[in-house]
Amino acid sequence: MATVFADHRPVAPAPKQTENGVTYDQGAARATELEPAATSLAQELATASETKSAPAPAVPSPWADKLGKLGKSLLAPVLGILAFLGLWAALAPTVDTSLGALPGPVEVAEQGVALFGEWQASNEAKAEFYAAQDARIAAGTQAMAFDYAGPPTFLDQVVTSLETVALGFVLATVVAVPIGLAAGLSPLFNAAINPLIQIMKPVSPLAWLPIVTMVVSATITSADPMLAKSFVISAIVVTLCSLWPTLINTAVGTASIDKDLLNVGRVLKLGTFQKLTKLVLPSSLPYIFTGMRLSLGVGWMVLIAAEMLAQNPGLGKFVWDEFQNGSSQSLARIMFAVIVIGLIGFLLDRLMMTLQNLVSRNHAV
Secondary structure, three states, X not given: OOOOOOOOOOOOOOOEEEEOOEEEEHHHHHHHHHHHHHHHHHHHHHHHHHHHHOOOOOOOOHHHHHHHHHHHHXXXXXXXXXXXXXXXXXXXXXXXXXXXXXXXXXXXXXXXXXXXXXHHHHHHHHHHHHHHHHHHHHHOOOOOXXXXXXXXOHHHXXXXXXXXXXXXXXXXXXXXXXXXXXXXXXXXXXXXXXXXXXXXXXXXXXXXXXXXXXXXXXXXXOOOOOOOHHHHHHHHHHHHHHHHHHHHHHHHHHHOOOHHHHHHHHHOOOOHHHHHHHHHHHHHHHHHHHHHHHHHHHHHHHHHHHHHXXXXXXXXXXXXXXXXXXXXXXXXXXXXXXXXXXXXXXXXXXXXXXXXXHHHHHOOO
């Protein structure tokens, strides 16, 4: 039986060589040359190992980012409101009036709740009145129906004020936009009406009110008109005082249209109506809405004074009646009405600003 054995001859050590009289080991020299490369490779392997073992960085959630921005945007207003309420509550007892100390936030809030309760009670009484009237008519004891004659509540007067300012704002827009378009397209017409605008624009609603009252009273002579005289008077005063911002902004927006755009309209031989609807209005709509936003704010401010003097059943009349009443709750009710007037004005401005941004985004030329 043959057995095969491996050749285990010893490996001879690397020969030592002599160069310039110096004897050195060739293997040691080779190891010295490879040492930097080995060290660099070891560092790369260690870095790769640490990268694999380290957890991946957390990716911020878009919802978390949005919530953070929302929190920052709400924090400052909330803190400002709380600081104002605290200062109001602290200083109110120190301010004396003819009706006692100035009401604080708690007293004003209580009167707001009381006004809401009066509105609920009025609605119940109104429902009972009409139910009883229907029963009498069905039984034959009453020949005709009558309207409920109860006094308007605070919420009813808020609705009346909104209706009044809406009518005045619509009339102002209908009058101001065409005149502004004509003034922007015609420098001659603009020069003709500019002095009148500058004279009429600063006139107070208190100056317009007597004139409007006499004209409306002479015009509406029916015993049962479709719209009450006081309502029409207040709406027209709002129109006269609020149309100027819309008129001026419309004229500026129309005059600033790119002339090349108008030249294109001439080349295409567009008619007057087509030029207005396809070129002029889309270009000037952002300016028009800016003017409408300003006009609505002016109209809401003017409305309160107009309703006070015209005795239109709105927020202005509510404030005046409470002032004339002089009860212990009157001052708190007036202050609550002032807060409501400010909140409604703020909401109307936000509404118009939203419409303005929407129009500016979708109708740019």
